[in-house]
Amino acid sequence: MAKLAHDHTAEDCVELVPIFKNLSKVDKQTIATLVTHHHYRSGEYLFSAGDSADALIIVAHGQAKVFQMSANGKEQMLRILQTGEFDGEAALFSNSDHNSYAEALMDTAVCQIKRQDFQKLMQATPELAVNMVNALGRRVGQLEQQTTEVTTASVESRLANYLLETSAGLNQAVFTLPLKKKDIATYLGTTPETISRKLAALTKKGLIEKISNNKFKILDADQLMLID
Amino acid sequence: MAKLAHDHTAEDCVELVPIFKNLSKVDKQTIATLVTHHHYRSGEYLFSAGDSADALIIVAHGQAKVFQMSANGKEQMLRILQTGEFDGEAALFSNSDHNSYAEALMDTAVCQIKRQDFQKLMQATPELAVNMVNALGRRVGQLEQQTTEVTTASVESRLANYLLETSAGLNQAVFTLPLKKKDIATYLGTTPETISRKLAALTKKGLIEKISNNKFKILDADQLMLID
DNA sequence: CGAGGCGTTGATAAAACTCAAAAACTGTGG
DNA sequence: CCACAGTTTTTGAGTTTTATCAACGCCTCG
Numbered sequence: 001m002a003k004l005a006h007d008h009t010a011e012d013c014v015e016l017v018p019i020f021k022n023l024s025k026v027d028k029q030t031i032a033t034l035v036t037h038h039h040y041r042s043g044e045y046l047f048s049a050g051d052s053a054d055a056l057i058i059v060a061h062g063q064a065k066v067f068q069m070s071a072n073g074k075e076q077m078l079r080i081l082q083t084g085e086f087d088g089e090a091a092l093f094s095n096s097d098h099n100s101y102a103e104a105l106m107d108t109a110v111c112q113i114k115r116q117d118f119q120k121l122m123q124a125t126p127e128l129a130v131n132m133v134n135a136l137g138r139r140v141g142q143l144e145q146q147t148t149e150v151t152t153a154s155v156e157s158r159l160a161n162y163l164l165e166t167s168a169g170l171n172q173a174v175f176t177l178p179l180k181k182k183d184i185a186t187y188l189g190t191t192p193e194t195i196s197r198k199l200a201a202l203t204k205k206g207l208i209e210k211i212s213n214n215k216f217k218i219l220d221a222d223q224l225m226l227i228d
Numbered sequence: 229m230a231k232l233a234h235d236h237t238a239e240d241c242v243e244l245v246p247i248f249k250n251l252s253k254v255d256k257q258t259i260a261t262l263v264t265h266h267h268y269r270s271g272e273y274l275f276s277a278g279d280s281a282d283a284l285i286i287v288a289h290g291q292a293k294v295f296q297m298s299a300n301g302k303e304q305m306l307r308i309l310q311t312g313e314f315d316g317e318a319a320l321f322s323n324s325d326h327n328s329y330a331e332a333l334m335d336t337a338v339c340q341i342k343r344q345d346f347q348k349l350m351q352a353t354p355e356l357a358v359n360m361v362n363a364l365g366r367r368v369g370q371l372e373q374q375t376t377e378v379t380t381a382s383v384e385s386r387l388a389n390y391l392l393e394t395s396a397g398l399n400q401a402v403f404t405l406p407l408k409k410k411d412i413a414t415y416l417g418t419t420p421e422t423i424s425r426k427l428a429a430l431t432k433k434g435l436i437e438k439i440s441n442n443k444f445k446i447l448d449a450d451q452l453m454l455i456d
Numbered sequence: 457c458g459a460g461g462c463g464t465t466g467a468t469a470a471a472a473c474t475c476a477a478a479a480a481c482t483g484t485g486g
Numbered sequence: 487c488c489a490c491a492g493t494t495t496t497t498g499a500g501t502t503t504t505a506t507c508a509a510c511g512c513c514t515c516g
Contacts, residue, residue, distance in 0.1 A: 068372065070380035072456060078372050090369045093362035100372065122358050129357030130350050134321035136364035141318045143371035144296065144306050144328065151378050151417030152298035155504070181463065189379030194504060196464055213463090213513085228300055383472070409495065422472060424496055441481070441495090 013037070013060045013111035017084050019131040027125050034117045038110045040064075046102035046110060053091035053098040055112040059083055062108025063178075067186060068100045077187040079142075080105075080179070089136060091115050105179075150189045156198045157228035158188045163208060164225065167218050177214040241265070241288045241339035245312050247359040255353050262345045266338045268292075274330035274338060281319035281326040283340040287311055290336025291406075295414060296328045305415040307370075308333075308407070317364060319343050333407075378417045384426045385456035386416045391436060392453065395446050405442040 013035055014020045014028045023031070037060075040046055046057060046064055059081045066087055067077040078100060081087055090096060092115060113121070122129040149158055162184065167175050177184065185192045199216075202208045207224050209217040218224065241263055242248045242256045251259070265288075268274055274285060274292055287309045294315055295305040306328060309315055318324060320343060341349070350357040377386055390412065395403050405412065413420045427444075430436045435452050437445040446452065 068376040070376060072380065074380040076376040076379050078375065089361075089365035092365045099369070119358060122361065123354045126351045126354045126357055129354055129361060130347060133317075133350065133357060133360045133364060136361060136368060137317035137321045140364060140367055140371065141327070143368065143375060147306065147371060147375045147378060147417075148296040148298060148304040150375060152300065152302040152304050191505060192463070193465085193506085197504095200464085419473060420495070421474085421497085425472095428496085 013058060016060055017058050017086070017111075019086070019128065019135050022131070023125065023127055027128070031113070031121065034113050034121065035111045036113075038112065040104040040108045040110065042104055042106045042108075044104050046104060046108075047088075047098050048101050049097070049099050051098045053088060053096060054115045055088060055091060056086055056115070056118050057088045057102070058086040058111040058113075060109040060111050062110075063105045064102050064108055064110075065105055065179075065183060066100055066102045075186040076189060077183060080187075086135075089139075092118065154228045155188065155190045155194050156201060158190075159184075159195065159198050160202065160207070160224040160227045162188060163202075163216065163218065164221060174211060174215065174217045177216065181214075241286060244288055245286050245314070245339075247314070247356065247363050250359070251353065251355055255356070259341070259349065262341050262349065263339045264341075266340065268332040268336045268338065270332055270334045270336075272332050274332065274336075275316075275326050276329050277325070277327050279326045281316055281324060282343045283316060283319060284314055284343070284346050285316045285330070286314040286339040286341075288337040288339050290338075291333045292330050292336055292338075293333055293407075293411060294328050294330045303414040304417060305411060308415075314363075317367075320346065333411075382456045383416065383418045383422055384429065386418075387412075387423065387426050388430065388435070388452040388455045390416060391430075391444065391446065392449060402439055402443065402445045405444065409442075 014032050020028060020031060038046075040062075047053070049069065061083055063083075064081045065077055066079050066081060067075050069075055079085075079087075081102065087102060088098075090098065122132065149161065153161075166178065167173060170178075179187065181195050182192045185195045188195070199208075199210070202224070203210055205223075207218075207220045209219055211217055242260050248256060248259060266274075268290075275281070277297065289311055291311075292309045293305055294307050294309060295303050297303055307313075307315075309330065315330060316326075318326065350360065377389070381389075394406065395401065398406075407415065409423050410420045413423045416423070427436070427438070430452075431438055433451075435446075435448045437447055439445055
């Protein structure tokens with residue numbers, strides 16, 4: 001496999017990832033020996049629905065979108081995996097298959113730990129298990145939030161929130177949308193057309209300003225929060 | 229407080245709950261000493277949004293609904309807590325407040341373990357932590373499923389699924405809906421009126437049969453699965 | 457330059473919500 | 487056992503939101 005610009009080692013992975021952060025040096029070294037390492041180019045799939053899910057997948061560098069495909073062929077984005085985040089929790093409790101897809105949005109480096117190895121690791125390193133519980137607890141909270149928003153708030157409100165969060169996450173009033181509009185749509189549970197229209201609506205109301213194609217500026221955060 | 233028909237002790241709790249099942253006798257006894265015990269009557273709240281969330285809550289007996297309230301006053305049901313299930317994972321990783329409500333749907337017995345105690349317990353009992361991780365992993369999977377369904381499937385399809393699951397869960401073709409229609413509505417992210425209409429529609433299509441007020445019979449499971 | 461993907465816009469349609477009122481059910485007390 | 491009050495459910499009519507389909511414009515990149 002061709003080496004990419006950044007050459008990540010197993011140790012990098014362990015250092016980068018919050019769930020491993022506060023472990024002892026020895027533990028980290030043990031973990032490093034169990035980790036395998038993969039690169040994906042933008043557009044490649046880390047896994048697909050139906051693949052056997054027998055490993056925890058940690059994004060060491062890059063970005064990937066995780067989504068499900070419904071019976072009628074619609075995508076629902078579940079999350080964007082950022083550096084340091086992981087997925088595959090389903091893999092941790094049974095030999096089941098993935099029911100979702102993960103696609104790299106840019107060149108992305110990934111660490112994997114086999115289910116069995118990880119379960120043993122948790123047995124041997126309670127701190128790790130506790131970290132995992134906390135991380136999963138946080139994830140449950142996020143998902144509960146997402147479920148509630150998607151069913152109770154209008155698209156315009158969801159979009160407004162998304163813009164606020166994105167802007168806040170990047171810590172800048174003028175920001176570039178990190179996703180294609182098509183992806184924003186599936187993330188918010190709607191269609192690209194509606195996103196387009198609602199962005200126009202927010203602009204017309206003077207709450208945001210379109211700087212360029214996908215660069216925006218928040219003009220009135222307070223009003224954006226109050227939508228719907 | 230008046231005693232209810234069943235008098236549950238802390239030991240009952242520990243025995244009942246899957247995450248404690250495979251622990252050693254000693255561990256179970258330790259846990260039992262940390263557990264406090266509460267009864268709630270139907271309609272009472274186990275906790276409300278804004279309450280400080282500093283304990284893991286385990287349903288020892290009964291049933292409770294967990295829901296969020298959106299800014300515009302709509303309820304979204306997140307789950308029904310059955311005997312042996314727990315909530316409060318948000319409490320496990322930070323001193324945050326609850327952002328959801330839990331209301332007893334019948335007389336319900338609950339065990340609580342303080343966040344601090346539980347974190348220590350996990351440190352000392354890796355098996356417990358692993359059980360927790362697995363339980364939370366399962367929960368994440370459920371929520372991902374719920375999010376996807378709610379955004380990609382029609383109400384009729386969601387309702388059909390709900391009926392199938394309920395019927396399967398109770399293991400009987402003729403079954404009584406365990407929730408009020410209002411609650412089914414908030415669970416499926418819709419309104420009571422729509423539930424009423426869609427039930428009528430499914431009946432007219434000959435896929436289900438209304439036995440009595442809230443007793444139904446599945447007539448054509450295959451077709452129900454294919455809706456939308 | 458041209459092709460293909462992405463985004464916008466418009467017209468239309470479908471799904472579901474809202475509001476309002478009637479009907480059915482629940483439990484209670486006489 | 488019946489009547490009543492309160493709640494839940496159903497039904498109807500009208501409206502809103504969002505999806506869909508189709509066409510067009512715009513970039514980007516070979």
